Amino acid sequence: MKARVTVMPKAGVLDPQGKAIGHALAGLGFAGVGEVRAGKVIELELAETDPAKAKAEAEAMARKLLANTVIESFSVTLD
């Protein structure tokens, strides 16, 4: 089973990377872009076949390592 962990900077945490991307988009002439936030996606191939257990497992991994919950939030989706 595949789990996809999306890690994003928490609201209120400065995201200079997102800001720089936003500036670059404006520079390229893309108008109407509001706030840009940049995070990361981590795909996990899991042996677990039970979706609920797989999700719980991926969430535990996110809490322990994949995300730093001081500055990042995460969400898990299963494929």
Next chain:
Amino acid sequence: MKAAIVMFPGTNRERDMALALQRATGRKPAILWHRDTELPQGTDLVVLPGGFSYGDYLRCGAMAAQSPIMRAIHDFAGRGGHVLGVCNGFQMLVEAGLLPGALLRNASLRFLSMDCHMRVERTDTAYTGRFQRGQVFRATMAHGDGNYFADEATLDRLEGEGLVALRYATADGQVTETANRNGSARNIAGILSPNLRVLGLMPHPENQVDPLIDGTDGLPLFEGLAEALAPA
């Protein structure tokens, strides 16, 4: 004082740190590997030096914080041991939960390689005993992710409990926005654990310990440690 420096794949400041400690204590520190599971008998100080452990993958210090030696360092700190983390070592300490907060990308998005000044906020610690309160000393910063962040409640607690050890300041001691090159919350350059025995800071005091090479601004930190942790 028996010091031990821990190396991880990608650590690159262990030699400068060893020279600084040797200059202050007269003895060579032990060099440990991240796969080691225990500290040498009688270790007084563990140092996590700077570098780019694990290529800064995932987040700076995140991989190192999960390595085998970290369990021993957690135990050591729990028993009241002294742990110093510089630059990447500071990042490891926050990732390992030994200090609060996190180190974000520099606000400018630029890697900062330059001298900075830090103001000493308290002197009753093993690290700062050789400085005067409010004294400013010069050190070199060399980091891309040194922008200290913590939520307001944590920052207020750090301030309230006097756990901010060092703040970015001008050479004459003014805590200003321009002195705060990486954008750290409240100009924080270094913080202490509640028992004052764990210190993390971004700039490199080990760069300035030799009068022939860029002066000795950082030497009091190491001499203070050697004095405070000398065998009774």
